[in-house]
Amino acid sequence: MKRIFSGVQPTGALHLGNYLGAIRNFVDLQHEAEAIYCIVDLHAITVWQEPSALGPNTREVAAAYLAAGIDPKKSIIFNQSRVSAHAELAWIFNCVARIGWLNRMTQFKEKAGKHREQASAGLYIYPALMAADILAYKATHVPVGDDQKQHLEFARNTAQKFNYDYRGGDENGVFPLPEPIIMGAAARVMSLRDGSKKMSKSDTSDMTRINLSDDRDTIADKIKRARTDPDMLPGPDVLDESGDLPEHTRKSRPECFNLLGIYAALANESWREVLQRFEGQGFGGFKPQLAELAVEKLGPMGQEMTRLRNDPAEIDRILADGADRAAEIAQPVLKEAKQAVGFLLD
Template identity: 65%
Template sequence: MQRVFSGAQPTGNLHLGNYLGAIRNWVALQNDFECIYCVVDLHAITVWQEPGELRANIRELAASMIASGIDPEKHILFNQSQVSAHAELAWIFNCVARIGWLNRMTQFKEKAGKHRENASLGLYAYPSLMAADILAYKATHVPVGEDQKQHLELTRDIATKFNNDFSAEDFFPLPEPLILGPATRVMSLRDGSKKMSKSDSSDMARINMTDDADTLAKKIRKAKTDAEPLPSEADGLEGRPEARNLVTIYAALMDKPVADVLAEHGGTQFSGFKQALTDVVVDKLAPITEEMARLKNDPSYIDAVLAKGAERADAIAQPILREVKEVVGFLNR
């Protein structure tokens, strides 16, 4: 069976955008692939993390994955720092990748901004670690969003150069991007032109995965809209970002095309549509939220799941890393 690798950073405040954009898709992939899912805590420390918060966030992200339907028995769920092959292979790839390649990575420019001279070396070399995450398991497919396509291309470049440099044809596969249909781009409930974000100063701007039913209902009721009723066709959403956002959320949670949602609700005032949306959001998210809370109250269980996952991941990665060291010319124990 083909192998999928993907990971998410434990940065806290998981929201609906994280669920619809990544976690829900990962759950669906379990039916057709061997899946390895990783809490990428090494990536997280490319910017400062308070140690206690980082530990809590690692457990929260793992809990959210399990509560959403990721099966840590049939597949592998672990946190990155427990498998040393990621860091070891990343250093080898730092010596394969070229400075010019990394200079072209737009995500570093966006994250470092005007303070790039004060950014960590880890943030700059982040793409080499991402390549190691994927190739340590010789993953064949990687689900990617818009912000990760460039990094996956770099992974393929690193794999190609390694294979060529060491005359090790086809040693590393060239992982294919897994495009999971139209991306669900979830926007702020207070400003439909901005992405939903954990860093937004207003908690009312996002739907957190930890919100209870009453909080979910309140946030949707107070979500920004306009004065016009819903249109009956998608063209009618042009220039109406808040209306588009609420319809998109409804469509994504119901697994329906936007056109079908508008055919059903076109002409409805937002007061009525918000109630329908509330019912859907609570129906889909409340069970996940409740299970997350239960799991977070049992950190020893989460730790045991991650430790077992790390053992299984290590069993795959270590033989591959040993082969890499042989190819490079290192002495193995």
Template identity: 60%
Template sequence: MASVSQRVFSGVQPTGNLHLGNYLGAIKRFVELQNGFDCIYCVVDLHAITVWQDPVELKRSIREVAAAFLAAGVDGSKHIVFNQSQVPQHAELAWVLNCVARLGWLNRMTQFKEKAGKDRENASVGLYAYPNLMAADILVYRATHVPVGEDQKQHLELARDIAQKFNNDFAASIAANGLAEKFFPQPEPLIAGPATRVMSLRDGAKKMSKSDPSDASRINLTDDADQIAAKIRKAKTDPLPLPESVEELKARPEADNLVGIYAALSDTDAASVLDAFGGAQFSAFKQALVDLTVSKLGPINAEMKRLVADPGHIDRVLGDGAARAEAIAAETMTHVKDIVGFVRR
């Protein structure tokens, strides 16, 4: 099997309303990582259906996420952009890993508890087991690195545990098939810098979310300049001027969030932002943040609209990416079947 040097895998769910948090927490990072890694970026539509999706809306959202990748600067010819359901090896490996992962491991996954809420008996089996599918997403490409936010670290740790258990459980068979002792690598997390966790514009204690009923809580990638300006000007703040030190900032969640957004969009850090704006009134800082956000998101917004208007082009990009992704995934699954002991064609 061909050796993998530095390969990144990551994905975004197509559940509509891509927002600034998705851009700063994931998509902007995807673009940056292209310079140092072979990158595989996936629209994870199998994950999306762990809760019910309208079929027409799901198809639109898959194309919109792909358009966001491309509009932000992901190069679909040099790297791989595709949607998960076009590569069947994701689901195939997920079943094998379902049989490797332990029930106790899944019971400790905090995101299931948050998403299922009090009515866990009515949650889908897919929602409960999706961390195993996430592990399969990564391991089917034997990815070495995964860009993750703080809320995904637990799932990556699970993927590492599953990889290690598979390697241990099938050590003799891996050796008998002439493969490397650590068949599945231990994928390493790539934690981004400022604003890896972008918070709501209406509540600095809540993560910016596409599911928040208030559209004013988030800046959507489809918002125009006027909408962006209105949302930032109305963003919740406290009555004091901007703090002059990072230590003061930590006790003021709304200020911390806006400073973090500015830092991430300008590729700097909170201390540098406070050097420029510390002690100023929020009105002046918000106007600077409006100007910066519009300058960064405006071109992406325009290119997304152009791409979404040509679904045939997006489908060709996804299809080409899926073919290249499947070539890698199929090789992994051939070895997995031999290791596990399946009879194959």
């Protein structure tokens, strides 16, 4: 049976982009495989986190998982720092992975920017921790987006080198090579105020995003106020031969195609279907329909998140139970890795 591992950082309010890009897929995958969903708080502190906010943010991600439909009895939900195998195995992998691999990681360059000398060492070596997250459970598959493919390749390289170094390249080495699950073309959710920028929880204006915790009225109001352009909605003739939206076309009307893309994703419809339905209409007619759909899909989630937020003890109970179940899987794997390395164990 397939075993899936994935995680989300607790670094602020989750929004529509997080849901469509990851969490919605997690809900579907739990019915196809053994699923382990982590809140990666160790990764979060690679950049400064206000200590008083980290705990509430961790519960917020857990609430989003639960409100979206992840079943804590079917899947394992926990926060990473509760299971010490992640950090212990990461150190072993720090000694297996090569500096050259880390130097090629594009996300470090993007996050550190011009101030890489001031970045934390954790931010530089966190691909080894990500490899440990996956391999501590001998996960066979990992759902990935375009920005995570490089990290999964790093995990595969680390597993392969560990097996070669400590098991002589034995095909039945300690760690399997995890395979990616490509979830298809994920919706590219952009800011509601600037269609050229990604929807982000770090944006100073709350009107740029739809938070998963937003109530129905707030969702509708944000869509009503979303930026548009003066032209009518296009038809399917803007698509290429494969039915995809060309990048140059998207850039020509970024706000228009952002809202149409959100509709398509929430309705589980293709670009062609959506463009055929709304061709020639103005935003005055389209926006109310998008708002109705978004409220229908997201409103109950926000309501459930509010209920869970008011019951932190229930969230903590679920996280603690998930951590116990996760540790039962990870600790034997960690022991196997330590034995392979040659550590003396009790």
